[in-house]
Amino acid sequence: MALSAQDKILYVANKLGLSTLGQMQGSTGAVYDVDTEVSGQIFSSASRHQNPGVTNITENQFEVNEALLVETIAFYVKNTSGAVQNFQQVYGSGAVIVFDLVIGNKRVMKDTPVFAAGSPYTFANVGNQVNPVGEASATSYTPRHQVYMEGAGILIPPQVQWYVDYRIFDVVTGATIAATDETALGCYLFGTRVLLNFNTSI
Amino acid sequence: MSQVGKLGYVDSKLGAPTSGQQTTRILFNTIENPGTTSSLSFFKNFQGLTNGQTNLTQNKLDSMESMVIKTITLFQLNSANILRNFGDLAQQTLSVIVGNQTVVKNIPIHFNQGINGQAFDRLHENAGVQSDNVTNPTELVQTRMPIEIRLLTDIVIPPQVAFEVRIESNAAGYETGAVTCALAGYGKIFSAGNTF
Numbered sequence: 001m002a003l004s005a006q007d008k009i010l011y012v013a014n015k016l017g018l019s020t021l022g023q024m025q026g027s028t029g030a031v032y033d034v035d036t037e038v039s040g041q042i043f044s045s046a047s048r049h050q051n052p053g054v055t056n057i058t059e060n061q062f063e064v065n066e067a068l069l070v071e072t073i074a075f076y077v078k079n080t081s082g083a084v085q086n087f088q089q090v091y092g093s094g095a096v097i098v099f100d101l102v103i104g105n106k107r108v109m110k111d112t113p114v115f116a117a118g119s120p121y122t123f124a125n126v127g128n129q130v131n132p133v134g135e136a137s138a139t140s141y142t143p144r145h146q147v148y149m150e151g152a153g154i155l156i157p158p159q160v161q162w163y164v165d166y167r168i169f170d171v172v173t174g175a176t177i178a179a180t181d182e183t184a185l186g187c188y189l190f191g192t193r194v195l196l197n198f199n200t201s202i
Numbered sequence: 203m204s205q206v207g208k209l210g211y212v213d214s215k216l217g218a219p220t221s222g223q224q225t226t227r228i229l230f231n232t233i234e235n236p237g238t239t240s241s242l243s244f245f246k247n248f249q250g251l252t253n254g255q256t257n258l259t260q261n262k263l264d265s266m267e268s269m270v271i272k273t274i275t276l277f278q279l280n281s282a283n284i285l286r287n288f289g290d291l292a293q294q295t296l297s298v299i300v301g302n303q304t305v306v307k308n309i310p311i312h313f314n315q316g317i318n319g320q321a322f323d324r325l326h327e328n329a330g331v332q333s334d335n336v337t338n339p340t341e342l343v344q345t346r347m348p349i350e351i352r353l354l355t356d357i358v359i360p361p362q363v364a365f366e367v368r369i370e371s372n373a374a375g376y377e378t379g380a381v382t383c384a385l386a387g388y389g390k391i392f393s394a395g396n397t398f
Contacts, residue, residue, distance in 0.1 A: 092341030094283030111257035117285045118348045140343045149226040151205045151388045169254020172380040
C-alpha cells in the first residue's frame with residue numbers, strides 16, 4: 001500500500017476537516033449486515049435488523065469521530081434459521097455477485113464482481129478444503145468470496161451513510177438470480193477502525 | 203514504485219486526468235459457448251452479454267478512468283454450472299494487448315497451478331489442485347479452483363485505449379458453458395468531485 005492505513009485515514013480526515021480523528025483509538029474492525037428484505041441493498045436497513053444475529057451496527061453510519069478504512073469486502077449467505085453459509089455452496093459455482101459500494105452520494109466501487117467459483121484478489125485462492133478422516137486429499141473446496149483492496153483502502157467517514165448495492169447473476173446464461181429469505185446475502189466490511197476515545201476530550 | 207505511484211506516473215505521461223475516485227477495480231468478460239478452439243479473445247465482444255457476464259460495454263475504459271492490472275483470473279464453467287479445468291488442461295498461453303502494444307506476451311496460464319503446472323507464487327500454492335475423491339462433482343461441490351496469475355509488474359490500462367486478453371492453444375476444449383476472464387487491480391473511476 002502506498003500509504004499506510006493510518007496515514008490514509010488521516011489524509012482523508014484532513015481533507016474532510018475532521019481535525020480530531022487522529023486523536024481517536026486506532027483499531028481493527030468489521031461491520032456486517034444481511035439483506036433480509038431481499039431488496040438488493042445491504043446495510044441500508046441495518047437499523048431494523050437483529051443485533052448481533054443479523055448485523056453489528058445500529059444504523060448505516062458511524063458516530064462522531066468513528067470511521068472504518070475498508071480494506072477487504074466479503075460476502076456470505078444467511079438462512080432463516082440464522083446459519084452463516086458459503087456463497088458457492090448455496091448458489092453454485094456459476095453464480096456471481098456484481099456490487100457497488102456507495103458512501104454518501106458517491107459510488108466508490110463500481111460493478112465489482114465476486115465469483116462464486118472463487119474470486120480474484122482474495123490472496124487466498126484455495127479457500128477451505130474439506131478433508132474427511134482417512135482421505136488422502138481434499139474432496140471439495142469452499143472458495144472465499146472477498147475483494148482485497150490492495151493499495152486503495154476506502155474510508156467511511158463519521159456520520160456519512162453507506163450501503164452496498166448488489167445483484168446476483170448466472171455467469172453461463174447471464175440471467176439474474178433472485179435471492180430468497182433462505183438465501184439472503186450478507187456482507188462484511190473489514191479494515192482499520194477508528195473508535196471514539198474520550199481521553200483527550202473529557 | 204507502488205501501483206498507485208505507477209498509475210499516476212503513466213497517466214501524467216499520457217496527459218490523462220489524474221483526478222478521480224481511487225478504488226479497487228475488477229473488469230471481467232465472458233465468452234458463451236466457446237467450444238473447442240485455438241484462440242479465445244476476451245474483452246472483444248460485448249454483444250448480448252448481461253451485467254453478470256461483463257461489466258464493460260466496450261473494450262476500453264472511459265475517458266476519466268484508468269487502472270493497474272495486478273492479477274488475471276480465468277475459469278471455465280460447463281453448461282451445468284460446474285467449474286472445470288480451463289481448456290481441459292491443455293497447455294495455453296495468454297497475452298494482454300493494450301493499444302498497439304503487447305504488454306504480457308505468451309505467458310503459460312497453467313504455470314501457477316498445482317494440478318499440471320508449478321506453483322511459483324506461494325499465495326496460490328494449491329490453486330488448481332483437483333481432487334479425485336469426488337467422481338461426480340455438482341455445482342455445489344466444487345473440486346477445483348480458478349486460475350489466478352499474479353503479475354510481478356504493474357500493467358496499466360490508460361483511459362480510452364482498447365485492450366484485449368488473448369488465449370492461444372492447439373485446439374483446447376472449453377465445452378459449451380462459458381469461460382470468463384477477470385482483470386483485477388487498482389484503478390480510478392470517474393468522480394464529479396467539485397466539478398458539478
